[in-house]
Amino acid sequence: MEDLKKFLVEKVLTFESDTLLPETEKKLQQIRREKISTPVIYLASGTGSIIAGSEKTFLAIRSYLDDNGTVSDLVRVGCSGPANFEPFLCIQLPGKNKLFFRNITEEKVEPLLNGIFHNDINEEDLAGQKGTRGFEMWPGIPFLEELPFFSRQKRVVLENCGCYDPENIDEYIARGGFRAFVKAIRHYTFEEVCTIVEKSGLRGRSGGGYPAGLKWKQALNTGSSSRYLICNAKESDPGAFTDRTILESDPHRLVEGIAIASYAIGASSALIFLRYGSEHARFRIQKAIDNAREYGLLGHNIFQSGYNLDIEIRIEPGAFVCGEETALISSLEGKRGMPKLKPPYPTTAGLFGKPTVINNVETLMNVPLIMQNGPEWYRSLGTEKSPGTKVFAITGKCRITGVVEVEMGTEIKTILEDIADGIKEGKEFKAIQLGGASGSFITSDNLDITIDYEVMKEKNISMGAGGFVVVDENTCMVDLVRYYMEFMRHGSCGKCIPCREGTGRMLEILEGVIRKPSNDDSGTTLERFKGVMQLENIASVMKDTSLCGLGQTAPNPFISALKNFREEFEEHIFDRKCRANICRGLRTFSIDVDKCTGCTACASKCPVNAIYGTRLQPFFIVVEKCTGCGICFDICKFSAITVK
Amino acid sequence: MSTDIESIFKKYKQGRREYLIPLLQEIQNDLGYLSEEAIVRVGSFVGLSTTKIYGLATFYDQFRFVPSGKVQIKICHGTSCFLNGSQSVTDKIKEETGIIPGQTTRDGIFSYEIVTCMGGCNNGPLISINGEYHTGVKAEQLPDLIRKLRFIIEND
Numbered sequence: 001m002e003d004l005k006k007f008l009v010e011k012v013l014t015f016e017s018d019t020l021l022p023e024t025e026k027k028l029q030q031i032r033r034e035k036i037s038t039p040v041i042y043l044a045s046g047t048g049s050i051i052a053g054s055e056k057t058f059l060a061i062r063s064y065l066d067d068n069g070t071v072s073d074l075v076r077v078g079c080s081g082p083a084n085f086e087p088f089l090c091i092q093l094p095g096k097n098k099l100f101f102r103n104i105t106e107e108k109v110e111p112l113l114n115g116i117f118h119n120d121i122n123e124e125d126l127a128g129q130k131g132t133r134g135f136e137m138w139p140g141i142p143f144l145e146e147l148p149f150f151s152r153q154k155r156v157v158l159e160n161c162g163c164y165d166p167e168n169i170d171e172y173i174a175r176g177g178f179r180a181f182v183k184a185i186r187h188y189t190f191e192e193v194c195t196i197v198e199k200s201g202l203r204g205r206s207g208g209g210y211p212a213g214l215k216w217k218q219a220l221n222t223g224s225s226s227r228y229l230i231c232n233a234k235e236s237d238p239g240a241f242t243d244r245t246i247l248e249s250d251p252h253r254l255v256e257g258i259a260i261a262s263y264a265i266g267a268s269s270a271l272i273f274l275r276y277g278s279e280h281a282r283f284r285i286q287k288a289i290d291n292a293r294e295y296g297l298l299g300h301n302i303f304q305s306g307y308n309l310d311i312e313i314r315i316e317p318g319a320f321v322c323g324e325e326t327a328l329i330s331s332l333e334g335k336r337g338m339p340k341l342k343p344p345y346p347t348t349a350g351l352f353g354k355p356t357v358i359n360n361v362e363t364l365m366n367v368p369l370i371m372q373n374g375p376e377w378y379r380s381l382g383t384e385k386s387p388g389t390k391v392f393a394i395t396g397k398c399r400i401t402g403v404v405e406v407e408m409g410t411e412i413k414t415i416l417e418d419i420a421d422g423i424k425e426g427k428e429f430k431a432i433q434l435g436g437a438s439g440s441f442i443t444s445d446n447l448d449i450t451i452d453y454e455v456m457k458e459k460n461i462s463m464g465a466g467g468f469v470v471v472d473e474n475t476c477m478v479d480l481v482r483y484y485m486e487f488m489r490h491g492s493c494g495k496c497i498p499c500r501e502g503t504g505r506m507l508e509i510l511e512g513v514i515r516k517p518s519n520d521d522s523g524t525t526l527e528r529f530k531g532v533m534q535l536e537n538i539a540s541v542m543k544d545t546s547l548c549g550l551g552q553t554a555p556n557p558f559i560s561a562l563k564n565f566r567e568e569f570e571e572h573i574f575d576r577k578c579r580a581n582i583c584r585g586l587r588t589f590s591i592d593v594d595k596c597t598g599c600t601a602c603a604s605k606c607p608v609n610a611i612y613g614t615r616l617q618p619f620f621i622v623v624e625k626c627t628g629c630g631i632c633f634d635i636c637k638f639s640a641i642t643v644k
Numbered sequence: 645m646s647t648d649i650e651s652i653f654k655k656y657k658q659g660r661r662e663y664l665i666p667l668l669q670e671i672q673n674d675l676g677y678l679s680e681e682a683i684v685r686v687g688s689f690v691g692l693s694t695t696k697i698y699g700l701a702t703f704y705d706q707f708r709f710v711p712s713g714k715v716q717i718k719i720c721h722g723t724s725c726f727l728n729g730s731q732s733v734t735d736k737i738k739e740e741t742g743i744i745p746g747q748t749t750r751d752g753i754f755s756y757e758i759v760t761c762m763g764g765c766n767n768g769p770l771i772s773i774n775g776e777y778h779t780g781v782k783a784e785q786l787p788d789l790i791r792k793l794r795f796i797i798e799n800d
Contacts, residue, residue, distance in 0.1 A: 047762070048763050051762070051763060051764035051767065051770065051777045052766070052767065052779075083765060084766055086766070237760075238722045238723045238761055239723030239724055241761055276706050277759055277762070317705070317706040318705030318706035319703065319704050332662065333661065334664035336699070336703045393765075395722075395724035397727065433723070436723075467723070469723045480726075483723075483726050487760075605784070631783075635784075
């Protein structure tokens with residue numbers, strides 16, 4: 001163990017030349033498992049995989065190997081992207097291409113491994129093969145890279161995700177890791193690193209798209225004695241999980257990115273602000289930091305360069321507003337996470353009044369790549385104004401969900417139709433929601449928009465941090481907007497009135513729209529109409545007068561939904577109808593007398609006893625009592641219950 | 645209990661406000677909640693009034709002030725789970741247990757909280773019961789499940 005560490009430090013990390021010795025390369029190939037003499041089994045092990053049952057699969061494989069006396073390596077790797085394929089398993093036999101299998105739950109392990117080791121491959125669960133040079137191809141099996149899900153992606157930031165053991169720093173170093181950092185601290189000044197990143201055109205991936213190099217220079221040129229770097233890994237938008245996937249699948253590169261960024265601004269202390277509840281991610285990033293410290297990559301006087309750095313993890317205590325820079329800093333200082341007026345910006349007076357740079361996970365993941373391959377290489381990706389790639393977390397009603405990475409300039413249509421493979425169960429597409437709870441909707445008219453900060457700004461669409469929620473015809477837009485508003489009301493810190501009162505009032509009105517009126521007299525209807533007329537007004541006031549980004553963007557889902565789906569709002573308000581049949585308060589159920597057999601299944605399950613009848617005779621529903629929960633609709637075997 | 649807090653205090657420097665949140669987090673991890681005594685002692689350790697500490701702790705979602713139940717339920721309210729119907733799951737749990745998020749039932753058996761995303765977006769609605777994940781949960785399964793859990797705890 002100590003020998004390997006010494007070898008990696010001396011012959012790889014601090015080796016004088018960029019080209020390594022041939023015998024070093026040979027040993028690195030072994031560490032990368034490119035030359036193997038026994039089979040290797042790789043199992044995805046992110047949170048998504050664990051929820052799908054990967055730990056049970058792991059134990060099943062382990063006991064299979066022990067029982068059969070098969071000599072084989074079993075490695076936990078990160079997530080390679082498609083969430084539907086979990087537990088995602090990869091098997092590599094010596095001299096042959098890797099084979100990938102999808103949805104390998106514990107009971108499938110034995111037949112699968114029996115087949116593989118006896119040359120009889122089960123085609124049913126097979127996802128494809130992945131080729132590396134010098135390996136024998138499996139005949140008649142498609143390549144994984146040819147699947148639209150992978151072929152339309154450009155995996156740069158995510159290239160290591162799912163390929164190596166994230167708890168093993170040796171593998172990361174063997175893949176070329178940390179060499180960019182060592183090069184930076186040995187050969188470049190602070191200023192030079194900032195200039196390289198500025199030249200690359202890297203823009204902050206948190207949504208705003210502020211040039212990262214510029215931000216660093218601002219902090220560097222303040223003339224303060226100490227500075228801080230904060231990695232914002234909070235990611236509390238509902239439906240975004242890109243940062244967590246990165247932290248779980250490739251934590252070492254994040255550590256390297258933080259280290260380079262800290263060096264660039266001359267910070268000797270870096271903090272990772274991690275979301276509470278991501279225990280798995282916390283464990284892996286902590287291990288990555290500890291390993292880096294062991295190898296002398298963090299700590300005092302790193303590789304005799306005179307530069308000191310330490311990285312600390314802080315767990316965010318659960319407040320959505322802490323994603324905002326100044327609120328995040330308040331929280332780290334041990335105060336309530338409330339935003340402050342800007343300027344001064346954190347780059348001049350941030351944490352403890354010192355210049356502070358806050359970058360998100362994806363931005364920092366790009367940094368080692370830029371340092372390694374040069375700014376020109378980075379500029380060659382993406383578009384002129386927005387170079388590079390963008391990572392999205394696709395969720396919702398599409399066939400394939402998961403974390404994907406596309407080049408800037410890709411059309412949204414490509415992501416939806418090729419990568420996500422369209423809408424589930426042949427339903428009609430309705431909208432895509434980008435940018436989480438403060439984002440806007442993209443409808444079928446706008447699907448040709450390209451992923452690019454400038455283009456999207458022009459169309460008034462926020463890129464967001466990576467949420468890509470696909471919505472189909474079975475989703476009620478009013479209910480979805482209400483859901484986002486509820487989230488925002490909970491997330492509002494309460495410091496400024498427009499946001500605190502505005503989110504509350506908007507939620508109240510939206511709830512009134514979807515609620516069943518207790519008595520449908522003209523009074524409640526009038527109140528409802530009066531409220532609805534105020535919605536747009538409240539939204540614009542909030543946008544103009546709120547203190548921070550949360551309040552300013554909170555009405556976005558509503559504004560954009562109203563613009564694109566006005567008729568749906570009007571149906572709810574005037575006709576008291578929900579076309580997706582989602583809003584419970586507006587649903588009325590009735591029983592088709594011709595189809596009802598009088599089996600009593602619905603009546604026995606009705607939570608409010610609103611269904612009456614005699615056994616073997618058609619039943620009926622008392623509309624006044626019905627709460628619209630829909631249990632009877634789901635339970636009826638004869639489709640006798642209709643909904644209006 | 646007091647010795648536990650003492651050993652946590654040893655790891656931090658006295659009177660430094662920036663360690664307040666990590667300190668409270670560690671106490672909560674240890675005790676399961678923030679007791680009145682803990683808040684008072686943290687106050688004198690950090691040099692802040694108890695009301696300030698309480699004000700800060702109630703601001704954040706993570707902190708709780710009553711012991712959690714023997715069965716801890718987490719309901720995912722991420723967008724994907726919401727689209728798949730997590731609202732009805734939450735409503736049902738609320739109805740069955742009679743408490744709101746962050747509270748504990750009087751018999752000390754159940755407590756639940758709502759989280760934004762647990763990472764099982766493909767299999768929503770997702771709930772976790774004492775760390776064990778249940779995917780594709782339907783509201784009508786819950787009364788049976790809760791009855792079963794209560795039976796197990798009561799007869800344990």
